[in-house]
Amino acid sequence: MNLITPDGGLLFWMVVIFAIVFFLLAKFGFPIITQAVEKRSDRIADSLVKADEVEKRVAQMDVEHSRMLEETRKEQAKMLKEASEARDLILEKAKADAAEETARMIEHARMQIEADRRSAEADMRRQVAMLSVEVAEKVLRKTLSSSSEQSALIDRLVDEAAKTAEKPQS
Amino acid sequence: MKRLIVILAALLSFGTAFAAAQEEAASPNDVNISQVVFEHVGDSYEWHFFNTRDGRSVAMYLPVIVRTRDGQWHFFSSRHLLHGEGAEYQGLHIAAEGQPHAGKIVQADGSRPLDISITKNVLSLLMSSILLVVIVLLTARWYRRHDSLKEAPKGLAALMEPLVCMVNDMAKDNIGPDYRRYSPYLLTAFLFILLNNFMGIIPVFPGGANLTGNIACTLVLALFTFFTVNLTGTKHYYKEMINPEVPVYLKPIMAPIEIFSAIVKPLSLTIRLFANMLAGHIQILCMVCIIFIMAKYGGMMLAGMGAVSVIFGIFLDVLEMLISFIQAYIFTMLSSIYIGLARVKE
Numbered sequence: 001m002n003l004i005t006p007d008g009g010l011l012f013w014m015v016v017i018f019a020i021v022f023f024l025l026a027k028f029g030f031p032i033i034t035q036a037v038e039k040r041s042d043r044i045a046d047s048l049v050k051a052d053e054v055e056k057r058v059a060q061m062d063v064e065h066s067r068m069l070e071e072t073r074k075e076q077a078k079m080l081k082e083a084s085e086a087r088d089l090i091l092e093k094a095k096a097d098a099a100e101e102t103a104r105m106i107e108h109a110r111m112q113i114e115a116d117r118r119s120a121e122a123d124m125r126r127q128v129a130m131l132s133v134e135v136a137e138k139v140l141r142k143t144l145s146s147s148s149e150q151s152a153l154i155d156r157l158v159d160e161a162a163k164t165a166e167k168p169q170s
Numbered sequence: 171m172k173r174l175i176v177i178l179a180a181l182l183s184f185g186t187a188f189a190a191a192q193e194e195a196a197s198p199n200d201v202n203i204s205q206v207v208f209e210h211v212g213d214s215y216e217w218h219f220f221n222t223r224d225g226r227s228v229a230m231y232l233p234v235i236v237r238t239r240d241g242q243w244h245f246f247s248s249r250h251l252l253h254g255e256g257a258e259y260q261g262l263h264i265a266a267e268g269q270p271h272a273g274k275i276v277q278a279d280g281s282r283p284l285d286i287s288i289t290k291n292v293l294s295l296l297m298s299s300i301l302l303v304v305i306v307l308l309t310a311r312w313y314r315r316h317d318s319l320k321e322a323p324k325g326l327a328a329l330m331e332p333l334v335c336m337v338n339d340m341a342k343d344n345i346g347p348d349y350r351r352y353s354p355y356l357l358t359a360f361l362f363i364l365l366n367n368f369m370g371i372i373p374v375f376p377g378g379a380n381l382t383g384n385i386a387c388t389l390v391l392a393l394f395t396f397f398t399v400n401l402t403g404t405k406h407y408y409k410e411m412i413n414p415e416v417p418v419y420l421k422p423i424m425a426p427i428e429i430f431s432a433i434v435k436p437l438s439l440t441i442r443l444f445a446n447m448l449a450g451h452i453q454i455l456c457m458v459c460i461i462f463i464m465a466k467y468g469g470m471m472l473a474g475m476g477a478v479s480v481i482f483g484i485f486l487d488v489l490e491m492l493i494s495f496i497q498a499y500i501f502t503m504l505s506s507i508y509i510g511l512a513r514v515k516e
Binding site: 002003004005006007008009010011012013014015017018020021022024025026028029030031032033034035036037038039040041043 | 208213273274285287288289291292296299303306307310319331335338357358362384385386390391448
Protein backbone atom coordinates (compact mmCIF):
# COMPACT_ATOMS: atom_id res chain seq x y z
CA MET A 1 0.00 0.00 0.00
CA ASN A 2 0.93 3.59 -0.58
CA LEU A 3 1.20 4.50 3.09
CA ILE A 4 3.81 1.98 4.13
CA THR A 5 6.11 2.19 1.11
CA PRO A 6 8.62 4.96 1.66
CA ASP A 7 8.62 7.32 -1.29
CA GLY A 8 12.01 7.87 -2.93
CA GLY A 9 11.58 11.58 -3.51
CA LEU A 10 10.65 12.32 0.08
CA LEU A 11 13.48 10.07 1.30
CA PHE A 12 15.94 12.06 -0.80
CA TRP A 13 14.69 15.46 0.36
CA MET A 14 14.41 14.29 3.93
CA VAL A 15 18.04 13.14 3.97
CA VAL A 16 19.27 16.36 2.36
CA ILE A 17 17.19 18.74 4.43
CA PHE A 18 17.62 16.95 7.74
CA ALA A 19 21.37 16.77 7.16
CA ILE A 20 21.51 20.50 6.43
CA VAL A 21 19.33 21.33 9.44
CA PHE A 22 21.45 19.09 11.63
CA PHE A 23 24.67 20.65 10.35
CA LEU A 24 23.43 24.21 10.89
CA LEU A 25 22.03 23.56 14.33
CA ALA A 26 24.93 21.43 15.53
CA LYS A 27 27.40 24.07 14.38
CA PHE A 28 25.70 27.35 15.18
CA GLY A 29 22.79 26.54 17.46
CA PHE A 30 22.87 23.93 20.14
CA PRO A 31 26.46 24.07 21.41
CA ILE A 32 25.99 27.72 22.35
CA ILE A 33 22.72 27.04 24.11
CA THR A 34 23.86 23.91 25.92
CA GLN A 35 27.12 25.53 26.97
CA ALA A 36 25.32 28.53 28.41
CA VAL A 37 22.79 26.35 30.16
CA GLU A 38 25.44 24.02 31.52
CA LYS A 39 27.53 26.94 32.65
CA ARG A 40 24.57 28.17 34.59
CA SER A 41 23.65 24.79 36.05
CA ASP A 42 27.29 24.28 37.07
CA ARG A 43 27.21 27.66 38.69
CA ILE A 44 24.03 26.80 40.53
CA ALA A 45 25.46 23.46 41.67
CA ASP A 46 28.61 25.24 42.81
CA SER A 47 26.58 27.85 44.65
CA LEU A 48 24.59 25.16 46.38
CA VAL A 49 27.72 23.39 47.51
CA LYS A 50 29.15 26.69 48.68
CA ALA A 51 25.97 27.60 50.50
CA ASP A 52 26.07 24.23 52.20
CA GLU A 53 29.66 24.83 53.23
CA VAL A 54 28.86 28.28 54.53
CA GLU A 55 25.93 26.89 56.46
CA LYS A 56 28.16 24.25 57.97
CA ARG A 57 30.75 26.85 58.82
CA VAL A 58 28.14 29.06 60.41
CA ALA A 59 26.91 26.13 62.49
CA GLN A 60 30.48 25.39 63.46
CA MET A 61 31.03 29.03 64.35
CA ASP A 62 27.89 28.94 66.42
CA VAL A 63 29.22 25.99 68.36
CA GLU A 64 32.57 27.72 68.68
CA HIS A 65 30.88 30.87 69.79
CA SER A 66 28.83 29.23 72.48
CA ARG A 67 31.90 27.29 73.55
CA MET A 68 33.86 30.52 73.84
CA LEU A 69 31.02 32.13 75.73
CA GLU A 70 30.95 29.22 78.11
CA GLU A 71 34.70 29.42 78.53
CA THR A 72 34.57 33.12 79.15
CA ARG A 73 31.88 32.64 81.71
CA LYS A 74 33.97 30.00 83.46
CA GLU A 75 36.99 32.25 83.30
CA GLN A 76 35.00 35.07 84.74
CA ALA A 77 33.72 32.93 87.58
CA LYS A 78 37.21 31.71 88.23
CA MET A 79 38.61 35.20 88.24
CA LEU A 80 35.89 36.42 90.53
CA LYS A 81 36.61 33.57 92.90
CA GLU A 82 40.31 34.28 92.77
CA ALA A 83 39.73 37.95 93.38
CA SER A 84 37.57 37.31 96.38
CA GLU A 85 40.14 34.87 97.68
CA ALA A 86 42.86 37.42 97.19
CA ARG A 87 40.78 40.05 98.89
CA ASP A 88 40.19 37.75 101.84
CA LEU A 89 43.85 36.96 102.01
CA ILE A 90 44.84 40.58 101.92
CA LEU A 91 42.27 41.46 104.52
CA GLU A 92 43.42 38.65 106.76
CA LYS A 93 47.01 39.65 106.36
CA ALA A 94 46.20 43.28 106.99
CA LYS A 95 44.32 42.35 110.08
CA ALA A 96 47.17 40.23 111.32
CA ASP A 97 49.66 42.95 110.52
CA ALA A 98 47.55 45.52 112.24
CA ALA A 99 47.18 43.36 115.31
CA GLU A 100 50.87 42.75 115.43
CA GLU A 101 51.65 46.41 114.99
CA THR A 102 49.20 47.35 117.69
CA ALA A 103 50.72 44.83 120.02
CA ARG A 104 54.15 46.09 119.26
CA MET A 105 53.09 49.68 119.81
CA ILE A 106 51.36 48.81 123.05
CA GLU A 107 54.46 47.01 124.20
CA HIS A 108 56.59 49.96 123.23
CA ALA A 109 54.27 52.32 125.01
CA ARG A 110 54.32 50.16 128.08
CA MET A 111 58.06 50.07 128.09
CA GLN A 112 58.18 53.81 127.61
CA ILE A 113 55.73 54.26 130.44
CA GLU A 114 57.79 51.97 132.62
CA ALA A 115 60.96 53.82 131.79
CA ASP A 116 59.28 57.16 132.43
CA ARG A 117 57.88 55.86 135.66
CA ARG A 118 61.29 54.67 136.71
CA SER A 119 62.98 57.90 135.88
CA ALA A 120 60.17 59.83 137.54
CA GLU A 121 60.52 57.60 140.61
CA ALA A 122 64.23 58.12 140.65
CA ASP A 123 63.74 61.82 140.22
CA MET A 124 61.18 61.84 142.95
CA ARG A 125 63.44 59.89 145.21
CA ARG A 126 66.24 62.24 144.57
CA GLN A 127 64.06 65.24 145.17
CA VAL A 128 62.60 63.65 148.30
CA ALA A 129 66.12 62.93 149.49
CA MET A 130 67.21 66.44 148.74
CA LEU A 131 64.08 67.81 150.32
CA SER A 132 64.57 65.66 153.39
CA VAL A 133 68.20 66.71 153.54
CA GLU A 134 67.16 70.30 153.28
CA VAL A 135 64.42 69.78 155.83
CA ALA A 136 66.87 68.02 158.03
CA GLU A 137 69.33 70.82 157.58
CA LYS A 138 66.66 73.36 158.42
CA VAL A 139 65.55 71.33 161.41
CA LEU A 140 69.11 70.85 162.49
CA ARG A 141 69.85 74.44 162.10
CA LYS A 142 66.86 75.33 164.21
CA THR A 143 67.43 72.72 166.86
CA LEU A 144 71.15 73.15 167.11
CA SER A 145 70.82 76.73 167.99
CA SER A 146 71.58 75.87 171.61
CA SER A 147 74.61 74.08 172.61
CA SER A 148 72.79 71.68 174.85
CA GLU A 149 70.74 70.52 172.11
CA GLN A 150 73.86 70.20 169.98
CA SER A 151 75.43 67.96 172.47
CA ALA A 152 72.21 65.97 172.90
CA LEU A 153 72.13 65.39 169.23
CA ILE A 154 75.69 64.38 169.11
CA ASP A 155 74.93 61.86 171.75
CA ARG A 156 71.98 60.46 169.98
CA LEU A 157 73.91 60.25 166.76
CA VAL A 158 76.71 58.54 168.43
CA ASP A 159 74.19 56.10 169.88
CA GLU A 160 72.65 55.46 166.68
CA ALA A 161 75.97 54.95 165.03
CA ALA A 162 76.89 52.63 167.75
CA LYS A 163 73.70 50.68 167.32
CA THR A 164 74.25 50.35 163.58
CA ALA A 165 77.79 49.25 164.20
CA GLU A 166 76.54 46.60 166.65
CA LYS A 167 73.81 45.31 164.47
CA PRO A 168 75.93 43.57 161.79
CA GLN A 169 77.79 41.89 164.69
CA SER A 170 74.62 40.55 166.21
CA MET B 171 -2.83 28.76 29.87
CA LYS B 172 -5.59 26.17 30.21
CA ARG B 173 -8.03 28.48 28.46
CA LEU B 174 -5.49 29.08 25.72
CA ILE B 175 -5.15 25.35 25.10
CA VAL B 176 -8.91 24.91 24.92
CA ILE B 177 -9.25 27.78 22.47
CA LEU B 178 -6.39 26.44 20.40
CA ALA B 179 -7.89 22.97 20.35
CA ALA B 180 -11.28 24.36 19.38
CA LEU B 181 -9.68 26.32 16.56
CA LEU B 182 -7.79 23.25 15.44
CA SER B 183 -10.84 21.04 15.31
CA PHE B 184 -12.91 23.76 13.73
CA GLY B 185 -10.21 24.23 11.13
CA THR B 186 -10.11 20.53 10.40
CA ALA B 187 -13.87 20.42 10.16
CA PHE B 188 -13.84 23.42 7.87
CA ALA B 189 -11.25 21.89 5.59
CA ALA B 190 -13.13 18.63 5.43
CA ALA B 191 -16.42 20.44 4.89
CA GLN B 192 -15.04 22.17 1.85
CA GLU B 193 -13.68 18.89 0.61
CA GLU B 194 -17.09 17.29 0.81
CA ALA B 195 -18.87 20.06 -1.01
CA ALA B 196 -17.51 18.67 -4.25
CA SER B 197 -19.13 15.26 -3.80
CA PRO B 198 -22.35 15.92 -1.94
CA ASN B 199 -23.95 12.54 -2.41
CA ASP B 200 -21.85 10.05 -0.56
CA VAL B 201 -18.96 10.42 1.82
CA ASN B 202 -16.17 8.07 0.92
CA ILE B 203 -14.39 8.10 4.26
CA SER B 204 -11.39 6.05 3.31
CA GLN B 205 -10.75 8.23 0.26
CA VAL B 206 -11.06 11.44 2.29
CA VAL B 207 -8.85 10.12 5.05
CA PHE B 208 -6.15 8.76 2.79
CA GLU B 209 -6.13 11.91 0.72
CA HIS B 210 -5.49 13.89 3.90
CA VAL B 211 -2.81 11.70 5.38
CA GLY B 212 -1.08 10.94 2.09
CA ASP B 213 1.35 12.91 0.02
CA SER B 214 0.37 14.83 -3.10
CA TYR B 215 1.81 16.96 -5.86
CA GLU B 216 -0.30 19.97 -4.85
CA TRP B 217 -1.19 21.67 -1.62
CA HIS B 218 -4.96 21.57 -1.69
CA PHE B 219 -6.71 24.29 0.31
CA PHE B 220 -10.42 23.95 -0.45
CA ASN B 221 -12.96 23.60 -3.25
CA THR B 222 -15.13 26.48 -4.24
CA ARG B 223 -18.92 26.11 -4.37
CA ASP B 224 -18.85 25.41 -8.09
CA GLY B 225 -16.38 22.60 -7.64
CA ARG B 226 -13.13 24.31 -8.59
CA SER B 227 -10.30 23.38 -6.27
CA VAL B 228 -8.14 26.08 -4.79
CA ALA B 229 -4.66 24.67 -4.37
CA MET B 230 -1.01 25.54 -4.47
CA TYR B 231 0.65 23.69 -7.35
CA LEU B 232 4.13 22.47 -6.55
CA PRO B 233 7.14 21.94 -8.80
CA VAL B 234 7.58 18.51 -10.33
CA ILE B 235 11.19 17.41 -10.72
CA VAL B 236 11.49 14.16 -12.58
CA ARG B 237 14.25 12.31 -14.41
CA THR B 238 12.80 9.88 -16.91
CA ARG B 239 14.44 6.59 -17.81
CA ASP B 240 16.02 8.10 -20.91
CA GLY B 241 18.07 10.44 -18.72
CA GLN B 242 15.96 13.49 -19.48
CA TRP B 243 15.23 15.89 -16.62
CA HIS B 244 11.74 17.36 -16.50
CA PHE B 245 10.90 20.37 -14.39
CA PHE B 246 7.39 21.85 -14.50
CA SER B 247 4.43 22.84 -12.36
CA SER B 248 2.11 20.08 -11.19
CA ARG B 249 -0.76 22.17 -12.58
CA HIS B 250 -0.20 20.44 -15.92
CA LEU B 251 -0.80 16.99 -14.46
CA LEU B 252 -3.68 17.80 -12.16
CA HIS B 253 -6.06 19.40 -14.62
CA GLY B 254 -8.56 16.72 -15.42
CA GLU B 255 -8.36 12.98 -15.00
CA GLY B 256 -5.32 11.36 -16.62
CA ALA B 257 -3.81 14.61 -17.90
CA GLU B 258 -0.50 14.00 -19.61
CA TYR B 259 2.42 16.38 -19.85
CA GLN B 260 5.86 15.73 -21.36
CA GLY B 261 5.01 12.03 -21.54
CA LEU B 262 4.22 11.82 -17.81
CA HIS B 263 0.95 11.32 -16.01
CA ILE B 264 -0.32 10.48 -12.54
CA ALA B 265 -1.21 6.82 -12.16
CA ALA B 266 -4.90 6.29 -11.55
CA GLU B 267 -6.46 4.49 -8.62
CA GLY B 268 -6.01 0.73 -8.86
CA GLN B 269 -2.90 0.85 -11.03
CA PRO B 270 0.59 0.28 -9.67
CA HIS B 271 2.11 3.46 -8.22
CA ALA B 272 -1.34 4.94 -7.80
CA GLY B 273 -1.22 8.68 -7.21
CA LYS B 274 2.42 8.94 -8.30
CA ILE B 275 3.87 10.33 -11.47
CA VAL B 276 4.56 7.56 -13.97
CA GLN B 277 5.85 7.44 -17.49
CA ALA B 278 3.63 6.52 -20.41
CA ASP B 279 4.51 2.83 -20.02
CA GLY B 280 3.50 2.85 -16.35
CA SER B 281 7.04 2.71 -14.91
CA ARG B 282 8.25 5.11 -12.22
CA PRO B 283 10.80 7.74 -13.23
CA LEU B 284 13.27 9.13 -10.73
CA ASP B 285 10.97 11.50 -8.89
CA ILE B 286 12.32 14.16 -6.56
CA SER B 287 9.38 16.51 -6.92
CA ILE B 288 8.63 19.06 -4.26
CA THR B 289 5.50 17.41 -2.94
CA LYS B 290 3.26 18.62 -0.14
CA ASN B 291 5.34 16.79 2.44
CA VAL B 292 8.61 18.09 1.01
CA LEU B 293 7.31 21.65 1.08
CA SER B 294 6.10 21.18 4.64
CA LEU B 295 9.48 19.70 5.52
CA LEU B 296 11.23 22.70 3.98
CA MET B 297 9.08 25.23 5.77
CA SER B 298 9.25 23.60 9.17
CA SER B 299 13.00 23.06 8.77
CA ILE B 300 13.49 26.74 8.04
CA LEU B 301 11.27 27.56 11.00
CA LEU B 302 13.26 25.21 13.23
CA VAL B 303 16.60 26.65 12.13
CA VAL B 304 15.33 30.19 12.66
CA ILE B 305 13.95 29.35 16.11
CA VAL B 306 17.12 27.64 17.28
CA LEU B 307 19.47 30.23 15.84
CA LEU B 308 17.44 33.04 17.42
CA THR B 309 17.63 31.20 20.73
CA ALA B 310 21.37 30.75 20.28
CA ARG B 311 21.64 34.43 19.49
CA TRP B 312 19.98 35.29 22.80
CA TYR B 313 22.56 33.22 24.63
CA ARG B 314 25.37 34.75 22.64
CA ARG B 315 24.23 38.25 23.49
CA HIS B 316 23.32 37.71 27.11
CA ASP B 317 25.25 36.39 30.06
CA SER B 318 23.35 33.30 31.10
CA LEU B 319 24.81 33.61 34.59
CA LYS B 320 23.28 37.00 35.16
CA GLU B 321 20.01 36.92 33.27
CA ALA B 322 17.13 34.52 33.13
CA PRO B 323 16.14 33.71 29.54
CA LYS B 324 13.23 35.65 28.10
CA GLY B 325 10.85 35.05 25.24
CA LEU B 326 11.95 32.43 22.74
CA ALA B 327 14.96 31.44 24.83
CA ALA B 328 12.72 30.83 27.83
CA LEU B 329 10.51 28.63 25.67
CA MET B 330 13.39 26.63 24.21
CA GLU B 331 15.53 26.26 27.28
CA PRO B 332 13.41 23.67 29.11
CA LEU B 333 13.26 21.53 25.97
CA VAL B 334 16.98 21.83 25.34
CA CYS B 335 17.74 21.13 28.98
CA MET B 336 15.46 18.11 28.97
CA VAL B 337 17.11 16.50 25.96
CA ASN B 338 20.58 17.46 27.08
CA ASP B 339 20.00 15.90 30.48
CA MET B 340 18.56 12.84 28.80
CA ALA B 341 21.73 12.53 26.72
CA LYS B 342 23.83 12.98 29.83
CA ASP B 343 21.95 10.29 31.73
CA ASN B 344 21.81 7.73 28.93
CA ILE B 345 25.09 8.21 27.11
CA GLY B 346 27.53 9.10 29.82
CA PRO B 347 30.64 11.28 29.81
CA ASP B 348 30.95 11.82 26.03
CA TYR B 349 27.32 12.89 25.61
CA ARG B 350 28.40 16.26 24.23
CA ARG B 351 29.17 14.65 20.88
CA TYR B 352 25.65 13.32 20.58
CA SER B 353 23.44 15.91 22.21
CA PRO B 354 23.26 18.14 19.08
CA TYR B 355 21.91 15.21 17.07
CA LEU B 356 19.41 14.26 19.75
CA LEU B 357 18.31 17.87 20.12
CA THR B 358 17.89 18.25 16.38
CA ALA B 359 15.90 15.03 16.14
CA PHE B 360 13.71 15.90 19.12
CA LEU B 361 12.86 19.44 18.04
CA PHE B 362 12.45 18.36 14.42
CA ILE B 363 9.95 15.66 15.32
CA LEU B 364 8.17 17.84 17.85
CA LEU B 365 7.80 20.75 15.47
CA ASN B 366 6.64 18.58 12.59
CA ASN B 367 4.20 16.73 14.82
CA PHE B 368 2.66 20.02 15.87
CA MET B 369 2.64 21.31 12.32
CA GLY B 370 0.79 18.14 11.39
CA ILE B 371 -2.02 18.90 13.83
CA ILE B 372 -2.56 22.44 12.57
CA PRO B 373 -5.18 21.88 9.88
CA VAL B 374 -4.48 24.96 7.76
CA PHE B 375 -1.46 26.06 5.76
CA PRO B 376 1.45 25.92 6.60
CA GLY B 377 0.47 22.99 8.76
CA GLY B 378 -1.64 20.02 7.85
CA ALA B 379 0.91 17.94 5.99
CA ASN B 380 1.31 14.56 7.56
CA LEU B 381 5.10 14.55 7.53
CA THR B 382 5.96 12.62 10.69
CA GLY B 383 3.11 10.24 9.83
CA ASN B 384 4.95 9.43 6.62
CA ILE B 385 7.16 6.38 6.72
CA ALA B 386 9.88 7.93 4.54
CA CYS B 387 10.40 10.73 7.03
CA THR B 388 10.55 8.49 10.09
CA LEU B 389 12.73 5.98 8.23
CA VAL B 390 15.32 8.67 7.51
CA LEU B 391 15.28 9.80 11.13
CA ALA B 392 15.67 6.23 12.33
CA LEU B 393 18.51 5.65 9.85
CA PHE B 394 20.30 8.72 11.18
CA THR B 395 20.04 7.17 14.63
CA PHE B 396 21.13 3.80 13.25
CA PHE B 397 24.27 5.21 11.66
CA THR B 398 25.03 7.36 14.68
CA VAL B 399 24.81 4.28 16.88
CA ASN B 400 26.68 1.88 14.66
CA LEU B 401 29.37 4.13 13.24
CA THR B 402 30.48 5.53 16.58
CA GLY B 403 30.19 2.41 18.74
CA THR B 404 33.07 1.27 20.89
CA LYS B 405 35.17 -1.79 20.13
CA HIS B 406 33.43 -3.58 22.94
CA TYR B 407 30.03 -2.96 21.36
CA TYR B 408 31.04 -4.64 18.08
CA LYS B 409 32.69 -7.48 19.93
CA GLU B 410 29.52 -8.05 21.94
CA MET B 411 27.58 -8.12 18.70
CA ILE B 412 29.77 -10.46 16.68
CA ASN B 413 31.51 -12.49 19.33
CA PRO B 414 29.54 -12.26 22.56
CA GLU B 415 30.85 -13.81 25.76
CA VAL B 416 28.53 -16.80 25.87
CA PRO B 417 29.12 -20.56 25.85
CA VAL B 418 30.49 -21.74 22.51
CA TYR B 419 27.34 -23.59 21.45
CA LEU B 420 25.31 -20.36 21.84
CA LYS B 421 27.62 -18.27 19.67
CA PRO B 422 26.11 -19.22 16.30
CA ILE B 423 22.70 -18.21 17.65
CA MET B 424 23.72 -15.12 19.55
CA ALA B 425 25.55 -13.30 16.77
CA PRO B 426 22.61 -13.35 14.33
CA ILE B 427 20.26 -12.33 17.12
CA GLU B 428 22.45 -9.41 18.06
CA ILE B 429 22.80 -8.27 14.45
CA PHE B 430 19.11 -8.71 13.89
CA SER B 431 18.34 -6.65 16.97
CA ALA B 432 20.64 -3.86 15.75
CA ILE B 433 18.66 -3.77 12.49
CA VAL B 434 15.27 -4.03 14.13
CA LYS B 435 15.93 -1.12 16.48
CA PRO B 436 15.73 1.57 13.77
CA LEU B 437 12.78 -0.22 12.20
CA SER B 438 10.92 -0.10 15.48
CA LEU B 439 11.74 3.60 15.78
CA THR B 440 10.45 4.16 12.24
CA ILE B 441 7.19 2.34 12.72
CA ARG B 442 6.46 3.63 16.21
CA LEU B 443 6.59 7.28 15.24
CA PHE B 444 4.99 6.77 11.84
CA ALA B 445 2.12 4.64 13.12
CA ASN B 446 1.38 6.83 16.12
CA MET B 447 1.20 10.02 14.14
CA LEU B 448 -0.71 8.45 11.27
CA ALA B 449 -3.22 6.87 13.65
CA GLY B 450 -3.73 10.20 15.42
CA HIS B 451 -4.45 11.97 12.15
CA ILE B 452 -6.82 9.26 11.01
CA GLN B 453 -8.71 9.37 14.30
CA ILE B 454 -9.26 13.11 14.09
CA LEU B 455 -10.26 12.91 10.43
CA CYS B 456 -12.76 10.14 11.22
CA MET B 457 -14.29 12.24 13.96
CA VAL B 458 -14.75 15.07 11.51
CA CYS B 459 -16.12 12.75 8.85
CA ILE B 460 -18.87 11.62 11.22
CA ILE B 461 -20.39 15.09 10.89
CA PHE B 462 -20.69 14.69 7.11
CA ILE B 463 -22.06 11.19 7.28
CA MET B 464 -24.71 12.36 9.72
CA ALA B 465 -25.70 15.19 7.41
CA LYS B 466 -27.63 12.62 5.37
CA TYR B 467 -29.80 11.64 8.33
CA GLY B 468 -31.40 14.97 8.98
CA GLY B 469 -30.97 17.94 11.30
CA MET B 470 -31.42 16.27 14.67
CA MET B 471 -28.89 13.58 13.91
CA LEU B 472 -26.47 16.15 12.53
CA ALA B 473 -26.82 18.40 15.58
CA GLY B 474 -26.53 15.57 18.10
CA MET B 475 -23.72 13.61 16.52
CA GLY B 476 -22.08 16.83 15.37
CA ALA B 477 -21.84 18.01 18.95
CA VAL B 478 -20.48 14.62 20.04
CA SER B 479 -17.89 14.51 17.31
CA VAL B 480 -16.79 18.10 17.94
CA ILE B 481 -16.29 17.26 21.61
CA PHE B 482 -14.42 14.08 20.70
CA GLY B 483 -12.52 16.00 18.05
CA ILE B 484 -11.33 18.49 20.66
CA PHE B 485 -10.41 15.64 22.96
CA LEU B 486 -8.47 13.88 20.21
CA ASP B 487 -6.75 17.09 19.18
CA VAL B 488 -5.54 17.70 22.71
CA LEU B 489 -4.56 14.05 23.01
CA GLU B 490 -2.71 14.40 19.74
CA MET B 491 -0.74 17.31 21.15
CA LEU B 492 0.25 15.14 24.08
CA ILE B 493 1.17 12.29 21.75
CA SER B 494 3.20 14.67 19.59
CA PHE B 495 5.34 15.46 22.56
CA ILE B 496 5.48 11.91 23.86
CA GLN B 497 6.50 10.47 20.50
CA ALA B 498 9.23 13.06 20.01
CA TYR B 499 10.40 12.32 23.54
CA ILE B 500 10.34 8.55 23.05
CA PHE B 501 12.19 8.69 19.75
CA THR B 502 14.92 10.82 21.30
CA MET B 503 15.01 8.79 24.49
CA LEU B 504 15.38 5.48 22.63
CA SER B 505 18.00 6.98 20.31
CA SER B 506 20.00 8.13 23.31
CA ILE B 507 19.66 4.73 24.97
CA TYR B 508 20.82 2.97 21.79
CA ILE B 509 23.78 5.33 21.55
CA GLY B 510 24.50 4.74 25.23
CA LEU B 511 24.46 0.98 24.69
CA ALA B 512 26.94 1.35 21.83
CA ARG B 513 29.28 3.38 24.04
CA VAL B 514 29.91 0.55 26.52
CA LYS B 515 33.45 0.58 27.84
CA GLU B 516 33.56 -2.76 29.58
